[in-house]
Amino acid sequence: EPVLTQSPATLSLSPGARATLSCRASHSISSNYLAWYQQKPGQAPRLLIYGASSRASGIPDRFTGRGSGTDFTLTITRLEPEDFAVYYCQQYSSSPFTFGPGTKVEIK
Amino acid sequence: EVQLVESGGGLAQPGRSLRLSCAASGFNFDDFAMHWVRQAPGKGLEWVSGISRRSLSVGYADSVRGRFTISRDDAKNSVYLQMNSLRAEDMARYYCAKGFYGDYAPGLVDFWGQGTLVTVSS
Numbered sequence: 618e619p620v621l622t623q624s625p626a627t628l629s630l631s632p633g634a635r636a637t638l639s640c641r642a643s644h645s646i647s648s649n650y651l652a653w654y655q656q657k658p659g660q661a662p663r664l665l666i667y668g669a670s671s672r673a674s675g676i677p678d679r680f681t682g683r684g685s686g687t688d689f690t691l692t693i694t695r696l697e698p699e700d701f702a703v704y705y706c707q708q709y710s711s712s713p714f715t716f717g718p719g720t721k722v723e724i725k
Numbered sequence: 726e727v728q729l730v731e732s733g734g735g736l737a738q739p740g741r742s743l744r745l746s747c748a749a750s751g752f753n754f755d756d757f758a759m760h761w762v763r764q765a766p767g768k769g770l771e772w773v774s775g776i777s778r779r780s781l782s783v784g785y786a787d788s789v790r791g792r793f794t795i796s797r798d799d800a801k802n803s804v805y806l807q808m809n810s811l812r813a814e815d816m817a818r819y820y821c822a823k824g825f826y827g828d829y830a831p832g833l834v835d836f837w838g839q840g841t842l843v844t845v846s847s
Contacts, residue, residue: 650831654770661820661837662770673835705770707833712784714832716770 619643619687619708621717629725636693638720640706645686650710653682653691656719657702665704666691696722727751727836729821734841737811745806745841747821755779758824759797759804760834763817763843773819774806775829784829788814808843816845 620643630636640651649669654662664673666682669689679694693700701724706717733745747759760775774795776783783795794807804821819841822834 648831650833652833656770661839663837664833664835667825667833667835707770707772709830709832712775712830712832713786714772714775714830716772718769 618711618713618715619646621706621708621715623704623706623717623720625720626718627721627723629723630696631725632696632698634696634725636691636696636700636722638691638693638704638722640684640689640691640717642687642689642708646708647710649685650708651682651684651689652707652709653680654705654707655700655702656705662705667709693722727823729823729836729838731819731821731838731841734819734843736844736846738847739811739813739845741811742807742809743811743843745808745819745821745843747804747838749802749804749821749823752823754802755799756827758826758829759795760822760824760829760832761795761804761806762820762822762834762837763815764820764840765814765817768817771817772832775824775832776804777829778827782829784832811843811845813845816843818842 651669653666656662670682761773792810797804821838823836825833
């Protein structure tokens with residue numbers, strides 16, 4: 618199964634800034650079966666993006682996923698206070714379904 | 726509204742067993758796969774196991790295969806994780822998650838419960 622790496626490990630930004638998170642796979646993810654989840658402290662993860670670029674129900678359009686093959690990005694165009702959290706990518710193409718180590722987006 | 730409520734976590738000694746349960750509501754449980762995902766304290770997410778609708782197929786992470794067993798009871802809208810031969814490295818919060826598809830693979834999950842904490846210690 619693909620191994621996922623995420624960069625940077627921590628992103629320090631101000632509210633209103635643009636955030637770009639990277640997820641790279643050790644080999645190509647078939648059908649672009651790549652998802653992004655947001656997790657806030659003490660909460661369960663929440664699905665943001667699936668199929669590399671489709672927003673889940675209720676997710677604001679400031680969240681955009683792009684990419685294919687081995688390189689994927691999640692962009693948050695204007696950070697809102699509620700967006701400061703940890704973001705995980707996941708490949709769900711081949712079992713076992715692996716997650717990246719996460720990127721923490723923190724307030725600068 | 727989708728709701729997933731886990732139970733059954735707690736303290737277990739190494740080598741002992743625990744059975745986790747997850748009660749689901751707010752969607753047609755019969756139509757969807759269900760998964761368990763865990764998170765060790767301060768660490769990232771790890772997919773543990775998934776089960777397809779009607780229990781047609783199951784899958785496990787290498788780290789738990791042969792020790793954990795997933796099952797479901799569609800009459801009770803519930804999914805279970807029987808955990809045997811527990812190890813210190815199994816200590817984590819275990820999340821029950823609804824699959825996006827009817828089959829457990831592809832393994833996309835779209836709703837999560839709040840989790841139940843499993844502590845493994847002597």
